[in-house]
Amino acid sequence: MADPYKPRAPFAPWDRRQLPGTFDVEETARRVGNYKWAEMKLFEALGGWVATVPELDVKMRLGTHCYHHAWHAELWHKRLPELREMNPDRLTVPANDAMERFVEALTEPEAADQTIEKLVGVYRVFIPHFIAAYTYHRNNTSEITDAPTIRSLNFALHDEFDDWRDGEMMIQSLIETPDEVDRAAAHQAKLEKLMLEAGGIAGPGSIGGQ
Amino acid sequence: MRKFFPVEELARDERFTQITMRQSEADPRTVLLAEPTGKRPKTNRLTPDRPDASEAARSLMHGIFVGEIQALEGAGRTCFDFETGSGDAPDTVPFALKLDMARQAWDEARHVEISVKLSDWMGSEIGQFAENTVLFEVACSNDPVLRLAGVNRALEGLAIDVFTTMKEFGDMAGDPYLEFCEDWMLADEVTHVKMGSDWLRRVTENDPERRKNALEFQSVVDKIFSFGGTRSDSNESPIGLARRFRELAGFTNTEVQEIADVSLKALEERKAFSAASLNDGDTEHSETGTGTEQLADA
Amino acid sequence: MSVTVTPEAFRFVQFDSGTVTRVAQELIAALGIDRPVHIEIDETTPLGRVRATIGAADGDAIAISVESGAFEDSRRPRQQSEAATAVSLGRILLRVRDRLHGGFGEAPADDDLELRQMAAWETYCAGRLARLGLHVNQQRWLYNFRNRHGFTDTADAGFHQLWAADGLTWGEVDAISTAATVRS
Numbered sequence: 191m192a193d194p195y196k197p198r199a200p201f202a203p204w205d206r207r208q209l210p211g212t213f214d215v216e217e218t219a220r221r222v223g224n225y226k227w228a229e230m231k232l233f234e235a236l237g238g239w240v241a242t243v244p245e246l247d248v249k250m251r252l253g254t255h256c257y258h259h260a261w262h263a264e265l266w267h268k269r270l271p272e273l274r275e276m277n278p279d280r281l282t283v284p285a286n287d288a289m290e291r292f293v294e295a296l297t298e299p300e301a302a303d304q305t306i307e308k309l310v311g312v313y314r315v316f317i318p319h320f321i322a323a324y325t326y327h328r329n330n331t332s333e334i335t336d337a338p339t340i341r342s343l344n345f346a347l348h349d350e351f352d353d354w355r356d357g358e359m360m361i362q363s364l365i366e367t368p369d370e371v372d373r374a375a376a377h378q379a380k381l382e383k384l385m386l387e388a389g390g391i392a393g394p395g396s397i398g399g400q
Numbered sequence: 401m402r403k404f405f406p407v408e409e410l411a412r413d414e415r416f417t418q419i420t421m422r423q424s425e426a427d428p429r430t431v432l433l434a435e436p437t438g439k440r441p442k443t444n445r446l447t448p449d450r451p452d453a454s455e456a457a458r459s460l461m462h463g464i465f466v467g468e469i470q471a472l473e474g475a476g477r478t479c480f481d482f483e484t485g486s487g488d489a490p491d492t493v494p495f496a497l498k499l500d501m502a503r504q505a506w507d508e509a510r511h512v513e514i515s516v517k518l519s520d521w522m523g524s525e526i527g528q529f530a531e532n533t534v535l536f537e538v539a540c541s542n543d544p545v546l547r548l549a550g551v552n553r554a555l556e557g558l559a560i561d562v563f564t565t566m567k568e569f570g571d572m573a574g575d576p577y578l579e580f581c582e583d584w585m586l587a588d589e590v591t592h593v594k595m596g597s598d599w600l601r602r603v604t605e606n607d608p609e610r611r612k613n614a615l616e617f618q619s620v621v622d623k624i625f626s627f628g629g630t631r632s633d634s635n636e637s638p639i640g641l642a643r644r645f646r647e648l649a650g651f652t653n654t655e656v657q658e659i660a661d662v663s664l665k666a667l668e669e670r671k672a673f674s675a676a677s678l679n680d681g682d683t684e685h686s687e688t689g690t691g692t693e694q695l696a697d698a
Numbered sequence: 699m700s701v702t703v704t705p706e707a708f709r710f711v712q713f714d715s716g717t718v719t720r721v722a723q724e725l726i727a728a729l730g731i732d733r734p735v736h737i738e739i740d741e742t743t744p745l746g747r748v749r750a751t752i753g754a755a756d757g758d759a760i761a762i763s764v765e766s767g768a769f770e771d772s773r774r775p776r777q778q779s780e781a782a783t784a785v786s787l788g789r790i791l792l793r794v795r796d797r798l799h800g801g802f803g804e805a806p807a808d809d810d811l812e813l814r815q816m817a818a819w820e821t822y823c824a825g826r827l828a829r830l831g832l833h834v835n836q837q838r839w840l841y842n843f844r845n846r847h848g849f850t851d852t853a854d855a856g857f858h859q860l861w862a863a864d865g866l867t868w869g870e871v872d873a874i875s876t877a878a879t880v881r882s
Contacts, residue, residue: 230484230495230498233479233498233502234479234480234498235401235480236476236479237475237476237477237478237479237480237501237502237505238401238405238476238477238479238480238481239401239476240472240473240476240477240505241405241409241410241411241473241476241477241536242401242405242409242411243411244411244412244413245413246413246469246512246516246526249411249469249472249473249509249512250472250509250512250513251509252476252509253472253475253476253505253506253508253509253512254505254506254509254510256476256479256502256505256506257502257503257505257506258506259502260479260498260499260502260503261499261502263495263499264499267495297401298401299401300401300402302409302411417773417774419775423775424775427710427744427775427776428710428742429710429711429741429742429743429744429766429776448845449813451747451813451816452745452746452747453845454838454841454842454845455746455842457845458838458841459772520837521837521841522837522838522841523835523836523837523838523839523840523841523842524835524838525835527773528772528773529772529773530772530773530774530775573844573845573849574848574849575844575845575849576849
């Protein structure tokens with residue numbers, strides 16, 4: 191065994207984490223508050239839709255995914271006080287009015303024959319934007335000072351990718367006609383335009399380039 | 401999407417047929433009436449030595465399956481129907497309560513998956529038996545505290561009784577899957593009951609009147625979910641009262657005894673009602689249903 | 699052969715005695731039963747037991763008593779299911795035919811059959827009904843057989859032997875059942 195008293199580098203040769211990051215504490219808290227609000231709206235919608243979809247496999251997946259997003263909301267809720275926000279509700283807000291309108295439009299479909307619209311809203315628009323915002327945040331925040339956020343982002347991203355794959359496969363299995371392709375595309379475009387206006391889950395700059 | 405989704409619109413594929421509790425209770429036929437002839441067994445408890453054991457177990461399993469679907473739907477709706485807030489008023493629920501309901505939705509989704517697999521193992525088809533929608537009705541209350549009392553304490557309490565009966569059935573029959581699966585689901589249900597008890601206490605901490613109303617509602621639901629005596633301490637009931645697991649779930653001895661009394665009363669009332677119906681011969685053919693508890697060897 | 703059904707009209711269930719008669723006639727023709735059959739339905743119970751008596755009141759008639767659950771549509775309580783009617787009648791008529799055709803002389807009376815013996819005989823009947831073209835869920839009968847013989851490979855082998863069989867005697871049915879209960 192090597193001499194335990196011999197000085198070693200504090201960062202091992204394979205540990206290439208960097209100190210600088212794009213976000214300060216305040217900006218991180220703002221983004222995390224937006225994430226929490228959006229994850230809450232998503233899990234609430236998924237829970238509400240369970241009773242409205244006749245397809246048994248979809249019903250069960252929505253119930254499962256509902257919890258994934260509730261857990262993400264809980265992770266962000268717990269992170270906020272660590273970011274000097276002692277009243278998490280204050281920052282649990284939509285990024286802007288357009289994001290609120292996006293969620294209203296997302297949750298509009300209710301009828302039993304609108305499963306395609308429900309799934310497209312979640313799995314072709316909302317979740318891809320979560321993946322984008324979380325990925326940008328993870329790759330741009332300080333790997334040392336903001337390690338707790340990165341850990342939560344990685345957990346959340348793991349779920350988001352799995353859920354996106356589940357959702358996309360359900361959509362593909364439900365779409366059987368060219369008309370249904372058009373329906374899915376039209377709904378996606380409608381929601382994507384609102385998301386464009388919102389600028390992403392955390393508003394403009396969600397994925398940089400502001 | 402509307403807040404407060406009506407039970408009549410619960411979405412199902414074409415394999416399912418739904419009936420209400422009222423339709424179910426309108427069936428005057430009963431196994432209990434024929435007892436005086438001496439041809440029927442002294443006990444109705446679901447055990448493998450009953451001649452109709454396999455059919456009764458299959459039917460009950462399908463009842464569990466559709467019950468889990470409705471429990472999933474109910475938990476999901478509680479995530480959506482109420483704004484996040486203090487929970488002091490009936491139009492809001494605390495954030496942490498919503499998280500628990502989301503967790504319950506996942507648990508119930510798993511239970512649906514398990515029930516589908518078990519039903520297949522037992523030779524049932526999806527939708528083979530009528531679906532009684534009373535469970536979701538209870539989950540539709542406008543006050544979230546009533547949902548906790550009705551669903552988490554009364555209904556999930558019943559689930560503890562049902563799963564215990566089915567676990568014992570599987571154990572006695574030597575069915576490796578049934579005993580294994582019911583044991584896992586039982587663990588989840590104990591958690592759900594505790595969740596309901598904890599939240600009921602916390603949300604109504606400063607509102608004794610609201611708590612009283614919730615507990616009264618629970619009592620009514622306990623009686624409804626005794627399904628006219630399908631669940632009670634009496635051997636005339638197919639499903640027993642799982643006292644030990646109920647205690648694990650946080651029910652006090654007094655509460656368990658109250659449920660036992662209510663269940664027994666429901667059994668007696670059902671017998672009296674059926675006897676009267678048979679004597680009158682006054683049957684509305686527009687009504688249907690024995691619900692999920694058909695004990696037919698058909 | 700004549701088929702009679704009582705009651706002709708029902709108070710507690712929405713059954714049609716004409717449908718029962720037709721289904722029974724088709725079955726006795728398919729099974730080659732040459733005796734009159736009387737079916738009595740007890741509509742006061744949702745249970746589903748079916749019993750038969752050979753050589754009833756008028757000599758060689760077959761009397762079948764049925765609890766209403768046996769003919770019921772489990773999806774629509776108190777409504778009749780033609781499929782359930784056919785399978786329930788088919789099972790009892792096959793047992794009757796087995797007893798009438800010989801080889802089943804030493805079979806205990808229905809009330810005296812052990813649960814495993816009943817499960818074995820029912821399996822033998824259900825397999826034959828499936829080959830007649832009736833809708834029979836094999837897994838359902840496998841589950842019933844396992845409940846009576848054990849959840850083992852040996853039990854499953856016995857089940858499949860009975861399911862595929864034709865022309866067995868009671869001794870053979872009982873022997874397969876007995877062997878199926880042996881734990882490997």
